[in-house]
Amino acid sequence: MKKLFAAMIALCSIIITSNAQEGYKPGSEVTDFQLKNVDGNTVSLGTIPDAKGYIVIFTCNHCPYAKAYEQRIIALHLKYSAFGYPVVAINPNDAKAAPDDSYAKMKERAKEKGYPFVYLHDETQAVAKQFGAVRTPHVYLIQNLNGKKIVQYIGAIDDNWEEANAVTQNYVEQAINQLKDGNAVTLQETKAIGCTIKWKK
Amino acid sequence: MRWLFILLFFSGFVASAQKNTADIYSLEQFQQRVLQENDTLYVVNFWATWCGPCIKEMPHFKALSKEMKDKPVKFILMSLDARADLQQLNSFLDKKKIDIETHLFAGGDPNVWINQLEPSWEGSIPATFLYQKGRKLSFKESYFSTKNDLESFIINHR
Numbered sequence: 001m002k003k004l005f006a007a008m009i010a011l012c013s014i015i016i017t018s019n020a021q022e023g024y025k026p027g028s029e030v031t032d033f034q035l036k037n038v039d040g041n042t043v044s045l046g047t048i049p050d051a052k053g054y055i056v057i058f059t060c061n062h063c064p065y066a067k068a069y070e071q072r073i074i075a076l077h078l079k080y081s082a083f084g085y086p087v088v089a090i091n092p093n094d095a096k097a098a099p100d101d102s103y104a105k106m107k108e109r110a111k112e113k114g115y116p117f118v119y120l121h122d123e124t125q126a127v128a129k130q131f132g133a134v135r136t137p138h139v140y141l142i143q144n145l146n147g148k149k150i151v152q153y154i155g156a157i158d159d160n161w162e163e164a165n166a167v168t169q170n171y172v173e174q175a176i177n178q179l180k181d182g183n184a185v186t187l188q189e190t191k192a193i194g195c196t197i198k199w200k201k
Numbered sequence: 202m203r204w205l206f207i208l209l210f211f212s213g214f215v216a217s218a219q220k221n222t223a224d225i226y227s228l229e230q231f232q233q234r235v236l237q238e239n240d241t242l243y244v245v246n247f248w249a250t251w252c253g254p255c256i257k258e259m260p261h262f263k264a265l266s267k268e269m270k271d272k273p274v275k276f277i278l279m280s281l282d283a284r285a286d287l288q289q290l291n292s293f294l295d296k297k298k299i300d301i302e303t304h305l306f307a308g309g310d311p312n313v314w315i316n317q318l319e320p321s322w323e324g325s326i327p328a329t330f331l332y333q334k335g336r337k338l339s340f341k342e343s344y345f346s347t348k349n350d351l352e353s354f355i356i357n358h359r
Contacts, residue, residue: 064251064283097253134323159310162283169310191315193281196254196325 023132026188030142030149033127035090035120036103038110043118045088045142045149052084053143053152053179055172058122058133060091061109062100063195066136068161070113073137076157076172077117085141085176087117092128093136097198128197135194141175141185152179155190221294223280223287226304228314231279234304235332242274243332244355247306249281250293254344255327259299261348265355266301274355278303281326331358 024030030045037043045054057073059066077087095102103121110119122128131140141153153175158167175185226234235243246262248255266276278301282290287305294303308314315322319340322328331339331354338358345351 064249068283135325156312159312161311162285169312171312190312191322192311192324193315193326194324195252198253 023130024140024151024154026151026154026185028151030140030151031130032149033130035122035127038103038107038115038119038121043088043120048086048088048118050084051086051144053141053176054149055080055085055087055176056131056140056142057087057089057157058092058128058131058136058138058140058197059089060093060098060101060136060195061105062093062098063136065161065192065194069137069157072157072164074113074116079173080176081117083176083180089115089117089119090122090127091119091136092122092125092133093198094125094200096200101198125197125200133197135192135196137194138192139172141172141179143179152185153188156192161192221300221303222291223278223294223303223305225284225287225307226279228308228317231304231306231308235277235330236335238335240273240334242338242355242358243277243330244274245277245279245330245332247279247281247326247328247330249326250286250290251282252326258327258344258346258351259297261345261351262301263299264348265351269355276301279306280304281306329354331355333358 032044032046034042034044045051048054055076059069059073073087073089081087091101091106093101099105103123106119106121109115133140137157139153139155139157140151142149143152153172155171157172159169159171160167171187171190174187178185235245248259250256262276262278278299280290280303282305284305284307290303290305293299311324315324318330319337322340322342325342327344328340328342329345330337339354341354345354
């Protein structure tokens with residue numbers, strides 16, 4: 001009986017692990033989605049004009065890592081939207097677990113900081129699950145390629161969350177520059193520490 | 202009068218010696234600390250003062266570290282707070298009466314050290330490791346909802 005129980009636990013943990021690894025990998029084709037922007041409009045990737053791709057960033061208001069990266073996310077958009085790679089920020093957190101991440105607070109934050117990019121509310125958390133996002137901030141760089149939306153890079157923005165001045169590897173920028181030059185992305189995945197996405201219970 | 206000064210000096214010394222304070226730890230220091238050729242089981246929890254689920258499971262670590270203090274089990278807290286927040290971390294330890302050995306982890310590029318410690322780690326915290334005899338026995342990227350969950354994680358590591 002005890003052995004059966006142990007086997008069941010082992011099986012459960014395998015299932016949990018494999019669930020965690022679902023979602024997009026570099027090379028995956030992205031299914032478009034519809035989410036509400038802070039301006040009240042519904043946005044899909046396909047409705048963003050002149051996009052060669054998208055810097056999709058799962059982020060939020062409350063997380064210290066997300067806050068540390070806020071200015072850098074704004075700078076990324078200002079630099080790369082001109083080349084057809086706008087930032088698409090998505091907040092997937094359950095507002096019950098993280099009250100600062102409610103839709104109303106998102107609107108406040110976007111206005112206060114003058115977000116130049118769309119800041120979308122993933123209220124059902126379906127998009128975060130579809131992507132396989134686990135933390136904030138979590139970047140998915142997507143390229144429009146022959147009518148398909150292909151994931152080209154997943155991971156961190158850069159290698160130093162604490163000090164923007166001390167960054168030596170700009171992972172997202174390097175990936176976009178390679179795509180712009182018609183090359184393949186050499187570093188397709190990086191790890192980063194972030195806040196766990198607050199899932200609904 | 203002189204004795205009073207000496208007494209004050211020593212009482213201050215004792216008080217500061219009892220106070221749990223964190224220091225800044227590099228990846229090398231961390232590896233030297235947990236990868237030792239002895240029988241001690243190192244239970245290492247990566248957390249941060251701002252991390253809700255980490256704070257929720259902290260009482261289980263506090264309780265078990267007390268219950269297991271006569272066993273060859275060593276609890277270590279690795280904080281991922283910013284280096285600039287070391288003081289804040291120390292007042293947190295003080296306020297919450299956490300007397301587990303604590304270090305503020307400054308490992309450099311997370312893409313390097315996360316992959317080195319555990320390639321399957323997605324980078325969310327809390328995350329807990331078990332080390333013994335110079336190798337990693339177990340890893341969990343999630344929080345322990347009960348003390349029993351943490352206890353069985355520690356006991357059933359083989």
